[in-house]
Structure formats: C-alpha cells, structure tokens
Amino acid sequence: MNDFGQRLSDAILAKKTPAMVGIDPRWELLPEELRRDAVAEHGETTKAVAQGYQVFCQRVLDEVADLVPVVKFQMAFFEAAGAEGLLVLSQLVDHAHDAGLLVVLDGKRNDIGSTAAAYANAYVGSIGIGSTTLRPWNADALTVSPYLGTEGINPFVESCDKHGTGIFVLVRTSNPGAGAIQELSAEGRSVCERVADLVEGASASLTSTPDGYGPLGAVVGATVPEQLVALRKRMPHVPLLIPGYGAQGGSAADTSAGFDERGLGAVVNSSRAILFSYRLKDGAEAPWKDSFATAARRMIDDLATHTPAGRLR
Numbered sequence: 001m002n003d004f005g006q007r008l009s010d011a012i013l014a015k016k017t018p019a020m021v022g023i024d025p026r027w028e029l030l031p032e033e034l035r036r037d038a039v040a041e042h043g044e045t046t047k048a049v050a051q052g053y054q055v056f057c058q059r060v061l062d063e064v065a066d067l068v069p070v071v072k073f074q075m076a077f078f079e080a081a082g083a084e085g086l087l088v089l090s091q092l093v094d095h096a097h098d099a100g101l102l103v104v105l106d107g108k109r110n111d112i113g114s115t116a117a118a119y120a121n122a123y124v125g126s127i128g129i130g131s132t133t134l135r136p137w138n139a140d141a142l143t144v145s146p147y148l149g150t151e152g153i154n155p156f157v158e159s160c161d162k163h164g165t166g167i168f169v170l171v172r173t174s175n176p177g178a179g180a181i182q183e184l185s186a187e188g189r190s191v192c193e194r195v196a197d198l199v200e201g202a203s204a205s206l207t208s209t210p211d212g213y214g215p216l217g218a219v220v221g222a223t224v225p226e227q228l229v230a231l232r233k234r235m236p237h238v239p240l241l242i243p244g245y246g247a248q249g250g251s252a253a254d255t256s257a258g259f260d261e262r263g264l265g266a267v268v269n270s271s272r273a274i275l276f277s278y279r280l281k282d283g284a285e286a287p288w289k290d291s292f293a294t295a296a297r298r299m300i301d302d303l304a305t306h307t308p309a310g311r312l313r
C-alpha cells in the first residue's frame with residue numbers, strides 16, 4: 001500500500017499547519033556576509049555559490065523544521081550552480097529528512113515512458129547495483145509534467161507504489177501564461193480538467209488510507225482561485241500543492257477552497273516571501289538570522305486565520 005497521502009496528512013496534523021517552505025536560493029539575494037565568505041574561500045566560482053546556498057539553506061531548514069511539515073526544493077536554482085549545486089542539494093535533502101521534514105523536489109520531470117522510468121527511479125524510486133538497492137535522491141515526492149501523457153506518468157506511479165512516495169502533477173500552474181495552454185478546451189473539457197481527471201482516477205485507485213488522499217497529487221496555483229474551487233471538487237482523492245501564495249500575489253483566502261473541512265488536502269508553498277523577507281524594499285538588508293522562522297510563523301497564522309487550516313490547531 002502506498003501511504004504517501006496519509007504521511008502528508010499526518011505531517012500536517014503533527015505540525016498543525018499546511019504551510020510548505022520553498023527552498024529557492026538566489027545568489028544575488030543571499031546575505032552579504034555569506035557571499036563575501038564564500039567568495040573569499042572559493043573565488044568567483046560555482047563552488048562559492050554552492051557553499052553560499054549550503055550555509056543559507058541549512059539555516060532556513062533549522063529555523064523552520066519545528067514549524068512546518070514539508071519543504072519544497074526548487075531544483076533549478078541548485079542546477080544553476082552546476083555539479084557543486086547538485087551535491088549541496090542532495091546534502092540538504094538529507095538534512096531536511098534528519099530534521100523530520102518531508103521533502104518535495106520541484107523538478108517538473110517527464111519524458112517518454114522508458115526515460116520517465118529513469119527519472120522515477122532517480123527521484124522517488126530506487127536503482128539496483130548488484131544486491132544493493134539505492135535511493136539516489138530519496139525524495140518523498142517530485143513534481144511531474146503531464147505533457148507526455150499517461151505513459152510518461154505511469155513509471156512514476158509504479159515507483160511511488162513500490163516506495164511509498166508521491167508525485168504532484170502540474171494541473172493548473174500559477175504563472176500568468178498558463179491558461180493559454182492549460183485552459184484550451186476540446187470535447188467539453190479543458191486540458192487542465194483532463195489532466196485533473198487522469199490524476200484523480202489514478203490517485204483514487206491507489207487510495208486505501210483513512211484520510212482519503214492518495215499518493216498522486218496535483219499542482220494548482222493560488223493565483224487562480226476560481227479554478228482551484230472547481231479542480232478541488234474534481235479531484236477529491238488528490239492532495240494539492242498550491243504555489244503562488246505571497247510573492248506571486250495569491251492570498252491565504254485564495255487558497256481556502258483547496259482544503260477539506262478538517263483543514264487537510266492541501267499544502268501551500270511560499271518561497272521568496274519566506275527566504276528573502278530580510279531584504280528591504282530599497283534593497284538594503286535587515287538582520288537575516290531568525291527572519292525565516294518569523295516569516296514562516298506569519299504565513300502559518302495567515303493560513304490559520306483565512307482558511308480551514310485553522311481547524312488543525
């Protein structure tokens with residue numbers, strides 16, 4: 001039995017919040033002292049960037065680990081620091097797990113079936129070397145693009161089933177241009193509705209846990225609250241990952257329809273608004289230590305006040 005949906009619900013219940021902290025480090029926004037130290041040690045290299053990310057993100061994880069159930073690493077920023085960046089990402093995944101956090105890797109992966117299987121093995125599954133089974137990235141869940149259709153998604157479902165892990169399929173993303181493709185309609189259903197039906201069917205068939213949510217989740221943006229209402233109804237067995245809160249303009253109230261009456265069924269991500277709240281509007285820097293916990297607490301209170309997540313308390 002794949003209990004990822006239940007593990008997510010249990011983690012939300014344990015921390016009494018559906019807040020997800022997004023780990024999206026950006027070199028130019030790191031605290032000046034961290035950048036100075038990293039360049040002093042490694043020069044102007046990707047190694048310096050990776051070291052800055054390691055120190056910064058480790059501090060973020062340590063500050064928020066007792067507050068939130070789950071973190072989401074945006075792989076793009078680590079990939080941008082080359083091989084050193086990926087090494088740091090892998091160490092941070094372990095650090096997050098050691099701190100008791102669930103880990104979602106935001107890689108938006110997919111390909112033809114046989115290659116999708118390699119992605120699935122890498123991120124939410126395993127590879128075998130002789131008699132040893134290795135979990136290369138050891139994520140609890142991965143974001144997945146649905147663009148290649150069902151045979152691109154099935155390998156992830158198989159890996160998730162074997163390892164008790166999950167995926168979040170992009171159903172209706174938060175970016176302004178998303179509607180131009182995801183809301184195109186044919187034969188009475190939009191693209192995002194078709195993807196939603198696919199995810200709901202597969203997740204429902206794998207759901208046998210008391211909370212009612214299966215291992216296959218969906219990404220639906222806080223920036224499209226009307227679609228969120230409709231897609232939540234369309235996918236009753238699907239845990240939602242809701243980005244777009246905070247820096248992209250989505251409010252807590254905009255995420256409200258994502259939750260069930262218990263305050264379960266969704267996690268709400270915030271990346272920049274938590275990581276860079278010490279950056280003042282004029283570009284100056286306020287003290288950065290403890291700013292992550294302060295910003296996370298603000299988000300947690302906001303969600304508790306304006307959504308059914310308040311019932312978790």
Ligand SMILES: O=c1ccn([C@@H]2O[C@H](COP(=O)(O)O)[C@@H](O)[C@H]2O)c(=O)[nH]1
Nearest residue numbers: 022074173174243244247248270271272
């Ligand atoms: O539809 C989507 C899917 C993924 N994202 C990712 O979430 C974070 C959002 O960051 P903020 O700083 O809170 O805006 C980022 O990693 C995106 O790549 C998304 O925004 N929308």
